[in-house]
Amino acid sequence: MNTSTVIQVENLTKRFGNFTAVDTISFEVKKGEIFGFLGANGAGKTTAIKMLIGLSKPTDGMGKVAGFDIAKEPEQIKKNIGYMSQKFSLYNDLTVKQNIRFFGGIYGLSKEKIRQKTHTILTELDLESVAKKPVAELPLGWKQRLAFAISMVHEPEIVFLDEPTGGVDPNVRRQFWETIYYVAGQGRTVFVTTHYMDEAEYCDRVSIMVDGKIEALDTPNTLKKQFNATSMDEVFLKLAR
Amino acid sequence: MINVFWAFVKKEWYHIIRDKRTLLILFGMPVAQVLLFGYAISTEFKGAEIDVLDYAQDESSVQLIHHLQSSGHFTLHNILTSEQEMEKGFKEGTTKLVAVIPRDFDKELFNGQPITLQLITDGSDPNNANTLVQYATTMLNDFQREQLSMRSTPFQIRVESRMLYNPQLVSAYTFIPGTIALILLIVCAMLTSLTIAKEKELGTMEILLVSPLPPLVIILGKVTPYAVLAFIDAVLILLLGYFVFKVPVLGSVALLLFCCLLYVLVGLSLGTLISTRSSSQQQAMMSSLMGLMMPSLILSGFIFPLSSMPGILQLIGQIIPATYFIEILKGIMLRGVGLQFVYLEILVLLGMVMVLLAFAWKNFNVRLQ
Structure with a gap:
């Protein structure tokens, strides 16, 4: 495995009874890449992600994340990745500060490190004025940026974002993507699923899943040429048909 | 960790x-x-209202009625004169229990003959009815014992009960x-x-x-x-x-x-x-x-x-x-x-x-x- 490859998947398969949710998919993701993982609802995106982050055991095939085997070393993987789920996943009844501290705590950061991280996150996201307010009182866009920052509180190599921008307006989405670029600029890998096709254009490379299989994988520009399309939306429609 | x-x-x-x-x-x-x-x-009760249908109307029956009221568990609501009046109290909800004292109560009590004293309760509230009958029966037994011991009958069983661990229930x-x-x-x-x-x-x-x-x-x-x-x-x-x-x-x-x-x-x-x-x-x-x-x-x-x-x-x-x-x-x-x-x-x-x-x-x- 190339040193700059941080995710490597070969013939990964997940079956539930007779139903094959993920069907022999293979791909590689390089360090610092923004990798778009696209597909319609039910195409198998979430099942694939769950296997990569160690929540679900593969039926067949192999995969390595951050150099660890997904079937045998899920505990090692968990220490090296961040994850933001499509459901909003902070504690609404806890304050902004308490949320940061809690997640810092469960990732085993030292007290000093937690204090430092809290300060950094609050200043970077400009949340100092609401640090002691329950998260429930923040606007959705702020909550999502906070959730993203918190998913990286332990400074992981790779961060998995499962539809991070669902339900927010285009303006906030653009801001969110700026943060993603900033993170990738630090050398971290961002693995992101989305169903907004305009967002697919922002990715370095995208894969498109249809019925459990990866039907296309390349840079947005190459894909557009390959499918003779003007936008990713069109590529997606041609594939899904 | x-x-x-x-x-x-x-x-x-x-x-x-x-x-x-x-x-x-x-x-x-x-x-x-x-x-x-x-x-x-609470399963305890105080001052339940009762009616008495007193056919005897003599000294012993009056004593019995007093005795029933003595503990404070029962209060006399009405003294009835005929069976026809019994249901009225139940229907109006003014009474929970009727005690029917037979005509020859006095005579039978002192002759040592078996006495039939009827207790009628409102069965639509069975738990309560049961408790009332139990209390009334205990009191009737007490009464009999008192009356008989006054006349020193040689053979009698005195029942003394004690509730262990929770004496007052x-x-x-x-x-x-x-x-x-x-x-x-x-x-x-x-x-x-x-x-x-x-x-x-x-x-x-x-x-x-x-x-x-x-x-x-x-x-x-x-x-x-x-x-x-x-x-x-x-x-x-x-x-x-x-x-x-x-x-x-x-x-x-x-x-x-x-x-x-x-x-x-x-x-x-x-x-x-x-x-x-x-x-x-x-x-x-x-x-x-x-x-x-x-x-x-x-x-x-x-x-x-x-x-x-x-x-x-x-x-x-x-x-x-x-x-x-x-x-x-x-x-x-x-x-x-x-x-x-x-x-x-x-x-x-x-x-x-x-x-x-x-x-x-x-x-x-x-x-x-």
Whole structure:
């Protein structure tokens, strides 16, 4: 495995009874890449992600994340990745500060490190004025940026974002993507699923899943040429048909 | 790892103190329940209104009527003159019991002949009717004994009864143990299953599972605060019972607390089991209410004696943890017994913890696949 490859998947398969949710998919993701993982609802995106982050055991095939085997070393993987789920996943009844501290705590950061991280996150996201307010009182866009920052509180190599921008307006989405670029600029890998096709254009490379299989994988520009399309939306429609 | 655990417990603590509903269940409910059971639900009664249909109308029957009123349990409402008037009192609700004194009451009493004295009650309220008949019968026997002993009949049996462990038949003696059993179950099983189901519903459980936290630490971190609070509740109820209703703890307090701990473990494993089975708070709530609260209230011998139930219900009663826990509590608190008299019940509860934990653990792991 190339040193700059941080995710490597070969013939990964997940079956539930007779139903094959993920069907022999293979791909590689390089360090610092923004990798778009696209597909319609039910195409198998979430099942694939769950296997990569160690929540679900593969039926067949192999995969390595951050150099660890997904079937045998899920505990090692968990220490090296961040994850933001499509459901909003902070504690609404806890304050902004308490949320940061809690997640810092469960990732085993030292007290000093937690204090430092809290300060950094609050200043970077400009949340100092609401640090002691329950998260429930923040606007959705702020909550999502906070959730993203918190998913990286332990400074992981790779961060998995499962539809991070669902339900927010285009303006906030653009801001969110700026943060993603900033993170990738630090050398971290961002693995992101989305169903907004305009967002697919922002990715370095995208894969498109249809019925459990990866039907296309390349840079947005190459894909557009390959499918003779003007936008990713069109590529997606041609594939899904 | 211990720091991680504390971070978790601290977070759980914030959830609890910010949620007024949980606080109300934790501290409002035990107090309300104890006071409610203590003052409202009581099998004792005072001043029940009775009618007397007196066919005899002589000295003895008047004495009997006085005697019935002497204890304060009965007050005479009406002296009837004919059978036709009897139903009126029941229908109007002014009377709960009618005593029919036969014409030859005086003669039969002193000749030592069998006397038939009729007691008529309102059967639409059977529990109450039973209690009234029991009281009245006791008083009639007393009366007979008094009358006969005045005339020194040589052969007679004096029945003297004493209620051991609860001489005044105070209902608090039975509901304090029952309430402890119920509240501990609510706090340990219902609240923990709710809080775990809440994390699932909100999606935060997924985040916790992606973190390096071992599943066991997640579960322990979630249940520990509730275990502590359940303990505080148990002590609160014991204190309320002791200071407000004078319910004693005759046996070893240490043994009592140990048994509470064991029962808390049963509750927590039940709660964990329920939560692995339910994906929403509503589901967890329904399971704990229907599957735990109702049976524990009705079939544990807390309110209704188990021995008078049909076989199948008795059988269900036997697999309810509360049944054993209430037995243990009554034994230690009221009869002051030691370990040698409650070890069987303790073993049963221990067995239950093992089985439930095994199931919960299996379910939890299956869900992760």
